[in-house]
Amino acid sequence: MLKEAILWLPSALWAGMSRYTVLFSITLVVLYIIHWVRERRYKHTLFTRLGIPFVKPHPLFGSMHTLHSGTLATDIMEDWIKEHGKVFGFYVGEKPNLVIADLDLVKQVLIKDFHNFSNRPKLPIEAQPVVDTIVGLRDQRWKDVRSVLAPTFSMMKMKPMTGIMNTRIDEFLQIVSEASSKNEPLEWYSIFQGLTLDVISECALAMKTNCQRDQNNDELFVAVRAFLKNAMNPAIFLAVYFNAFAKFFSFISNQLALSGRMTNMIVSHLKTVIRIRRKDMSKKYIDVLQLMLDAAEQQNVSDFQDEASDDEPTKQKATRKQLTDAEIIANAWVFLLGGFETTANSLTSAAYLLACNPDAQEKLYKELSNVIEDGTQHLSYETVNGLTYLDQVFSETLRIYPPVVSFINRDTANDTMLGGFFIPSDTNIVIPLWHIHHNPDFWPDPEKFDPDRFSSETKASESRHPMSYIPFGAGPRSCVGIRFAQLEAKLALARLVRCFKLETYEETVIPMKFEMPTVTHIPTKGVMLKATPRQ
Structure with missing residues (x-):
């Protein structure tokens, strides 16, 4: 017992x-x-206390569940602007976001008071390698890296890359020709995705791919598509809703996210290429990766010279600016994503708009015929930049269908005043690009495709607000790769229209239908068009 x-x-x-x-x-x-x-x-009472109109938040989601409800976020934003005005707030989880649709305030945020809005909002999770890119870097380190990268995308540095672009466009036109000879319509979004990924892979990653010919089996193409489809993964949403656990969700996302396959593939490849090229720096390659390596080596020389001097502040400054291998790899990675989807979207939209507007297409064809000599296949940088109507067509395309519609946003560094409202630090500022580009106050009959809006005569006769057209952002934090993107898109569009007449047919969805899995609009059902060879 x-x-x-x-x-x-x-x-x-x-x-x-x-x-x-x-x-x-x-x-x-x-x-x-x-x-x-x-x-x-x-x-969630912040905007009430500040006297700012706002969208009533859900206790857990804020308004994020509305923005991802299946309705296009740009349509939801339009409804909010109509209801609350040009300055209003909404919450993403607990995070306050202030929408600024007043163009004078947009200029204040992006340019005049840039010192207070120099950072993009903090990422909900510290995803690798985004945190080491010019998208994820903040404060002084962003300024240092941007100052090194900006010359990489200068006009002089872009010129040599027209050879790579022209060669890839040769293959693109051959694919179009083969389909045309069989009288087959083409799904242009996929074709342009293949073209732009082939171009950016060779120009930014020193990687030759076969994305145009073999989309179902090309490993990089499949991986990039999977990444974009699953970029907004559950870990990101949970980090937004439960900010206290953001670091834990960052770990989960970096270790288990579907993006890992693509990222690991690219990072491993770039490490190998950098190691090979560093063994013989006398041999030069024509791509963005080489330009970044050269920039890093020039900084190394500056560091070495400074070490031999007594000018300690100069030494520290040079050391700070030096690009690390991690930053070179990360920025090559982000150039791939930034230059792939956005350019494919822009080219798809341009082809669709020209097919739907045959008069504008014929006017562009006449300009190409007058400027480009018969028998000329590859076009030069100078030739493309001299095509004024092509520039008008592309500019109007980016107005109607901006390539990135929800990426112009900023973080407020210090308490400030905007439009008579007190705005506390750590408030996200959102610039509604789609609304600005479709606002009838700035663009009469905004849904109409009218390249003459961007003619020199129209620009001279109209006093257009400088912030009414900002497809690549504005100010010091605007898109660093704008010259590369414009060169590739204009080159492809010019050669396409010179060789083929684009036409709609019964399977063409008019108007285009979109979905928005990340920060870009993409065609929901693709874009079906016919291409008829020109005589």
Whole structure:
């Protein structure tokens, strides 16, 4: 009996302790939930306290669930602007976001007071390698890296890359010709994706791909498509809703996200290429990766010279600016993503608009015929830049269908005043690009495709606000690769229209239908057009 009592006592004590432990744990959880709810409710009163109109938030989601409800985020934003005006707030989780649709305030944020809005909003999770790119870097390190990268995309540095672009466009035109000879319509979004990924892979990654000919089996093409499709993964949403656990979700995303396959493939390849090229720096290659390596080596020389001097501040400055291998790899990676989807979208939109507007297409064809000599296949940088109507067509395309519609946003570094409202630090500023480009106050009959809006005569006769057209952003943090993107797109468009007449047919969806898995509009069902060879 005593033996049984001795054996029973510890189990009884443990059972009692377990009950108290469970009760204590439940109490802690309940108290935390109560604290969390009260804190969230208080944070959701920010715009009320500031006297700023706002979208009523859900306690958990804020308004993020609305923006990802299946309706296009740009349509939702349009409704919010109509209801709340040109300055209003909404919440993403607990994070306050201030929408600025007033162009004078847009200029204040992007240019005049750039010192207070130099950073993009912090990423909800510290995803690799985004944090080391000019998209993810912040403050002084962003300025240092941007100052090194900006010359990489200068006009003089882009000229040699027309050879790569022309060669890839040769293959693109051959694919179009083969389909045309069979009288087959083409799905242009996929074709342009293949072209732009082939171009950017060779120009930014020193990687030759076969994305145009073998989209289903090309490993990079499949991986990039999967990445973009799953970029907004559950870890990101959870990090937004439960900010306290952002670091944990960052770990989960970096280790388990579907983007890992593509990222690992690119990073491994770039490390190999950098190692090979560093063995013989006398041999030069024509691509963005080489330009970044050259920039890093020039900084190394500056560092070495500074070490031999007594000018310590200069030494520290040079050391700060030097590009690390991690930053070279990360920025090559982000150039791939930035230069692939956006350029494919722009080319798809341009082809669609020209097919739907045959008069504009014929006017462009006449310009090409007058400027380009018969028999000329590859076009030069100078020739493309001299095509004024082509520039008007491309500019109007980017107005109607901007390549990135929800990426012009900024983080407020310090308390400030905007439009008579006090704006506290750590508030996200959102510039509604789609609304600005389709606002009838700035663009009469905004849905109409009219390249003459961008003619020199129209520009001279109209006093257009400089912020009414910002497809690549504005100010010091605008798109660094704008020259590369414009050169590739104009080159492809010029050669396409010179060789083929684009036409709609019964399977063409008019108007285009879109979805928005990330920050870009992409055609929901593709874009079907016919291409007829010109005589």
